[in-house]
Amino acid sequence: MKNAMKVFFVISSLLMLSNSMCAQSKSVVDALKSKTEYVQVRDYKMAYRSMGKGSPIILCNRFRGTMDSWDPAFLNMLATQYNVITFDYPGTASSKGELPTTMAGVASEVVALANALGFKKFIIAGWSYGGMVAQTMAVLYPDPIMKVIIFGTNPPGQPVVPTEAIFLQKSGEWDNDLADEEILFFEPNSTFSRKAAQLSHDRIAGRKSDIDVLVQQPVWPRYFEGVKSFYEDKDDVRTRLGKAPFPILMVAGDHDIANFVENWFALNRKLPNVQLMVMPQSGHGPQHQYPELVANYMMTFLKFSSKP
Amino acid sequence: MKILFTVLCLLAMLGGEQLKAQSAKSKRDSSAIDVKTRFVKVNGYRIAHRVIGSGEPIILCNRFRGTLDSYDPAFIDQLAKFYRVIIFDYNGVGRSDGEFPITMKAVAGQVKDFATALGLKKFVIAGWSTGGMVSQILAVDYPSLITHVVLLGTNPPGGGPHKIEQVFLDRAWKPVNDLEDETVLFFEPASDFSRKAAKASHDRIAARKTDLDLPAAEKMWPNNFKSVDSFYADADNVRQRLAKLNVPVLMVGGDHDSATSVENWFELNRKFPNVQLVVFPQAGHGPQHQYPELAANYILNFLKYSPRPN
Numbered sequence: 001m002k003n004a005m006k007v008f009f010v011i012s013s014l015l016m017l018s019n020s021m022c023a024q025s026k027s028v029v030d031a032l033k034s035k036t037e038y039v040q041v042r043d044y045k046m047a048y049r050s051m052g053k054g055s056p057i058i059l060c061n062r063f064r065g066t067m068d069s070w071d072p073a074f075l076n077m078l079a080t081q082y083n084v085i086t087f088d089y090p091g092t093a094s095s096k097g098e099l100p101t102t103m104a105g106v107a108s109e110v111v112a113l114a115n116a117l118g119f120k121k122f123i124i125a126g127w128s129y130g131g132m133v134a135q136t137m138a139v140l141y142p143d144p145i146m147k148v149i150i151f152g153t154n155p156p157g158q159p160v161v162p163t164e165a166i167f168l169q170k171s172g173e174w175d176n177d178l179a180d181e182e183i184l185f186f187e188p189n190s191t192f193s194r195k196a197a198q199l200s201h202d203r204i205a206g207r208k209s210d211i212d213v214l215v216q217q218p219v220w221p222r223y224f225e226g227v228k229s230f231y232e233d234k235d236d237v238r239t240r241l242g243k244a245p246f247p248i249l250m251v252a253g254d255h256d257i258a259n260f261v262e263n264w265f266a267l268n269r270k271l272p273n274v275q276l277m278v279m280p281q282s283g284h285g286p287q288h289q290y291p292e293l294v295a296n297y298m299m300t301f302l303k304f305s306s307k308p
Numbered sequence: 309m310k311i312l313f314t315v316l317c318l319l320a321m322l323g324g325e326q327l328k329a330q331s332a333k334s335k336r337d338s339s340a341i342d343v344k345t346r347f348v349k350v351n352g353y354r355i356a357h358r359v360i361g362s363g364e365p366i367i368l369c370n371r372f373r374g375t376l377d378s379y380d381p382a383f384i385d386q387l388a389k390f391y392r393v394i395i396f397d398y399n400g401v402g403r404s405d406g407e408f409p410i411t412m413k414a415v416a417g418q419v420k421d422f423a424t425a426l427g428l429k430k431f432v433i434a435g436w437s438t439g440g441m442v443s444q445i446l447a448v449d450y451p452s453l454i455t456h457v458v459l460l461g462t463n464p465p466g467g468g469p470h471k472i473e474q475v476f477l478d479r480a481w482k483p484v485n486d487l488e489d490e491t492v493l494f495f496e497p498a499s500d501f502s503r504k505a506a507k508a509s510h511d512r513i514a515a516r517k518t519d520l521d522l523p524a525a526e527k528m529w530p531n532n533f534k535s536v537d538s539f540y541a542d543a544d545n546v547r548q549r550l551a552k553l554n555v556p557v558l559m560v561g562g563d564h565d566s567a568t569s570v571e572n573w574f575e576l577n578r579k580f581p582n583v584q585l586v587v588f589p590q591a592g593h594g595p596q597h598q599y600p601e602l603a604a605n606y607i608l609n610f611l612k613y614s615p616r617p618n
Contacts, residue, residue, distance in 0.1 A: 190581065192618050254578050265574045269563050271589065272499065278577070278585040281617065293613035300609050304602040308501060308589065 031075035031084075032207045036067065036094065039116045044097030046113055047212070048087035052079025055146065055302075056122040058114060059086050060130030062152075063171060063223045066093040066212040071200050071288045077295035082123070082302075087113060091222070092215045101225035104235060107137040114144060123302060125149040128258060128284065129223055131250075132156075132230040138248070139240040147305065148244070149298050151251040152185075152284045154259040155267055156230060156237035161260035167284070171258075174217065185285030187255050193281050193289055200288040242271045247305035249275050251294055253282035273308035275301065338388065340381035340395075341516050345403065350418070350425045356403035356521065357396035357422075361388025364455070365431040367423060368395050369439030369446075371461075372480065372532050375402035375521040380509045380597045386604035391432070391611075396422060400528040402521040410534040412438075413544060416445040423453065432611060434458035437568060437593065438532060440559075441465075441539040447557075448549040456614065457557040458607055461494075461565050461593045464580075465539060465546035468572025476566040476593070483526065494594030496564050502590045502598055509597040550580065556614035557583045560603055562591030582617035584610065 034049040049067050057078060061069060067086045078084050090097030090109050100106050110133060114122055123146050126134035131153025138148045170180045178201050185200075187193035230237070241248070248271070252261035264276055277297060279286040287294045340360050347354045358376055366387060370378060376395055387393050399406030399418055409415050419442055423431060433454050435443035440462025447457045479489040487510050496502035539546070550557070557580065561570035570587055586606055588595040596603040 192581075192615075261577065262574075265571075265577070268571065268574070268587070269589075272501075274589055276585075276587040278587075280578075280583055281581045290613075290615070293609065293615075296609040296613050297606060300602065300605040304599075304605055 029076055029079040031070070031072035031079065034075075034086075036210050036212070038094075039113070041090070041097070041109065041112045041116045044090060045095070046087060046090065046097070046116070047094035048085055048113070048117075050117075051075060051084045051086075052082055054082040056083045056085055056114075056117070056119045057125050057149075058110065058119075058122055059084065060110060060124070060126030060133040061086070061089065062128035062130055063227075064215045064220065065127070065130070066215060068204065068207060068212045070204075071291050072203050072206060073200075073291035074287045074295050077292050078298065081299055085117070088212065088215075091219055093212050099219055099222040099226075101222050102229040103132055103136040103226050103237075104140055104229070106133050106226055107140055110137060111141045111144070120144060121146050123147050123149065125298075126151075126153065127287070128152050129227060131259075132227065135241055135248075136230065136235075136237055138244050138246070139237045140235065142244060142246070145246060147246050147302055148248040149251070149301065150248065151287055151294070152253060152256055152259055153250070154230075154263050155271075156241060157233045158231050159260065159263040160266045161262045163259070164257040167257045172220075183257075183283075185283055185288055187253065187281050187283045189255075190281040193283070196282075196289040200285075200291070203291075242273065244273060245307060246273065247275065247301070247308055248273050249277065249298060249301040249305070251277045251279065251286055251297065253284060253286040253289070254278050254280050255282070256284045256286075258284045275305070340379060340384035340388070340393075342518075345376060345519050345521070347403075348422070348425050350422050351406075353399055353406035354404060355396055355399070355422050355425070357394060357426075360384055360393045360395075361391055363391045365392045365394055365423075365426075365428050366434050366458070367419065367428075367431055368393060369419060369433070369435035369442040370395070370398065370401075371437035371439055372536075373401075373524040373529065374436070374439070375524055377513065377516060377521045379513075380600050381512050381515065382509075382600035383596045383604050386601050387607065390608055394426070397521065400531070401524045408528040408531040408535070410531050410538070412441050412445050412535040412539040413449070415442050415535055416449055419446055420450050420453065429453070430455055432456045432458060434460070434607075435462065436460040436596070437462050438536060440568075441536065444550055445539070445544075445546055447553055447555060448544075448546050451553060451555065454555055456611055457553075457555060458610070459557065459559040460596050460603075461560070461562060461568055463540070463568040463572050464576055465550055466542040467540035468569070468575050470569035470571040470575075472568070473566040480567075481529070492566070494592055494597055496562065496590050496592045498564075499590040502592065505598040509594075509600070512600075547579075551582070553582055554616055554618055555582060556610065556617060558586065558607060558610040558614075559583055560586045560595055560606065561588070562593060562595040562598070563587050563589050564591070565593045565595075567593045584614070 029052045038045045088095040091099035124134045131150035182188045182197045186197040282289045397404035400408040433443045440459040491506040495506040
């Protein structure tokens with residue numbers, strides 16, 4: 001009897017151990033250690049990083065954003081359940097090729113990246129300029145897209161409230177320090193947001209090797225041409241977005257001086273597939289200020305939203 | 309060694325599945341559909357209530373004419389996976405004694421006394437429509453009791469320029485509301501998707517067959533409207549006090565709420581440093597009935613991951 005008890009205890013403790021090991025091998029992802037890889041897209045090599053397992057989420061970046069511009073806390077949370085892909089647009093940072101000057105052109109390159117990585121179905125997500133890429137993709141290339149997540153971005157067409165001059169000025173400076181980042185991506189009027197800016201900055205600075213290069217100045221005007229095409233909206237992305245057959249989540253800061261959330265308020269009831277989330281005391285980068293909260297809202301959206 | 313490890317992993321997973329199945333069973337036993345009605349004396353009056361799930365308490369305050377049977381079980385059961393959800397009838401409503409007060413402040417005081425009678429020291433206050441107004445006042449009047457505020461289909465304190473639509477009032481005052489009334493009152497009748505959701509939610513609610521609540525007595529309806537008026541008059545300056553509350557607030561709205569328009573929250577953008585806003589498309593006054601699992605899970609995320617505003 002005593003022996004039986006001993007055997008029982010050994011087995012049950014082994015079970016517990018193996019259980020925790022199984023759990024570990026599933027969920028440990030460290031965005032700071034994700035390796036830069038390269039994939040042949042058309043006639044150029046594109047730089048990307050891949051984290052986590054599950055359905056792919058392709059994250060499209062902001063103006064001047066590189067693979068190092070994402071907050072690791074945000075990426076790590078998403079990567080607990082998804083295969084998160086970050087990349088550099090063609091002609092930016094570590095990717096060869098040339099950045100197209102229309103949103104439709106950029107969207108086509110991101111589709112090519114997804115094909116090169118062998119994704120038949122994926123979630124498209126994007127921040128700011130990347131949110132415009134994602135919306136354009138959703139309309140022009142809907143087949144492989146499962147769901148759409150956008151944040152700190154504008155709807156298609158002419159915005160009601162334009163970007164503030166201070167944002168354009170700061171985003172056009174070569175060296176952006178923490179104070180600039182507060183203005184660009186946070187809410188400088190809020191102590192809470194400034195603290196969050198510092199924390200996010202430090203998390204990003206945690207990466208010490210395999211660091212991406214910055215987007216060179218001659219490319220910058222090409223982004224603006226793309227944004228211009230998105231606002232001119234010759235492809236009528238605005239109307240077609242509302243008819244897209246998948247749910248869309250838009251996450252905004254309540255004071256985004258680049259892409260005002262008021263531009264989404266103005267379209268209330270016009271887009272039957274868009275869920276809108278507004279985060280307080282925050283600016284152009286709500287996912288940097290509330291990385292875990294926003295990532296979890298996104299995962300809930302992905303898990304529980306049905307076709308509109 | 310590798311094989312042994314794999315076998316152990318498999319065994320452990322099997323064990324986990326069994327545990328999951330067991331807890332799913334115990335969850336079924338405490339579903340909103342069959343949980344028993346309880347009563348507690350508060351200030352001499354019997355208050356009817358039900359408790360679903362276990363964990364930190366969430367007190368859910370109801371809408372105009374809402375009773376214990378007005379909540380969608382799919383929404384309640386999702387929350388109850390992680391929280392102790394408490395629903396109740398206000399004084400003078402359903403099977404609760406007493407009278408519905410004529411100020412929202414007095415209603416909030418009664419809910420606070422109810423929480424005290426249940427022995428709750430800290431809780432999440434949540435509310436739908438009238439209940440959202442009660443929650444906002446309770447939060448500013450008794451902040452030490454509150455960890456989070458969750459609002460569904462409701463107005464900010466002081467109301468706003470976007471008024472209640474006549475089509476809502478016409479249905480809200482009918483003695484008995486059928487599915488078509490519910491579609492107008494709580495959904496978006498212009499959307500097929502929302503109409504289907506209305507039917508599905510109606511059927512889920514109708515699944516409860518025994519221990520049913522009574523309808524809200526008609527003679528108390530005017531008092532409820534007077535309370536709403538007091539919330540819009542906002543003599544106690546709840547609007548400014550809410551903005552200063554160091555507690556996270558989540559407001560869940562439908563994009564076309566004909567009773568408490570979400571545009572009233574748009575008007576106050578940047579005025580509340582603690583309010584997160586979620587707007588559901590093709591939805592009306594009851595977004596949590598249209599998107600029960602999605603709305604409940606956003607609420608669960610909010611409760612788990614929201615930092616304090618300052």
